[in-house]
Amino acid sequence: TKTGESGRLGGSVVGAWIPGTWGTPRQRSGEPVNLNAIKRVRESVVVPVIANGSIDTLADAYNVRDVTGVHGVMSARGILANPALFAGYDATPPECVRDWVDISMMIGDTLQFHNHLMFMLFSTHQRQEKREFNAIKSTPGILAYLRRQGILPDT
Numbered sequence: 333t334k335t336g337e338s339g340r341l342g343g344s345v346v347g348a349w350i351p352g353t354w355g356t357p358r359q360r361s362g363e364p365v366n367l368n369a370i371k372r373v374r375e376s377v378v379v380p381v382i383a384n385g386s387i388d389t390l391a392d393a394y395n396v397r398d399v400t401g402v403h404g405v406m407s408a409r410g411i412l413a414n415p416a417l418f419a420g421y422d423a424t425p426p427e428c429v430r431d432w433v434d435i436s437m438m439i440g441d442t443l444q445f446h447n448h449l450m451f452m453l454f455s456t457h458q459r460q461e462k463r464e465f466n467a468i469k470s471t472p473g474i475l476a477y478l479r480r481q482g483i484l485p486d487t
Contacts, residue, residue: 374401381400382403383397384407385408388410393417393418413454423455426482432449433475446468449465449478
């Protein structure tokens with residue numbers, strides 16, 4: 333397999349590491365990764381292997397590490413949805429949302445501000461709340477929404 337070939341090639345490289353998404357081009361996002369393939373690569377190389385994919389909770393991270401023996405794990409969708417994932421939170425805590433608001437306002441980020449908040453609030457919002465939040469088109473509207481939800485203090 334291509335995964336096995338890349339693992340064998342990486343074994344002869346000194347001072348490198350092998351990151352891997354561990355899916356196939358045809359595999360849909362959200363499908364489980366092949367932990368056996370990751371384990372085979374890990375067992376066949378001498379450089380650190382970092383696994384990525386199917387890590388949405390801290391328990392997922394520990395499971396991938398324990399099953400495969402990798403040196404570390406990364407998360408994409410999981411950490412976007414819950415930036416506090418590796419701190420052990422099951423959902424994005426309100427203080428994390430407040431920190432994101434503070435950082436975004438400080439640097440003037442309006443492009444990713446709403447988008448990242450949609451991911452952070454996804455697991456704690458019901459369908460109607462998601463629709464309402466996703467329809468907001470302005471930063472003041474977002475801040476007002478977060479105040480109504482009790483996430484931000486009234487000013």
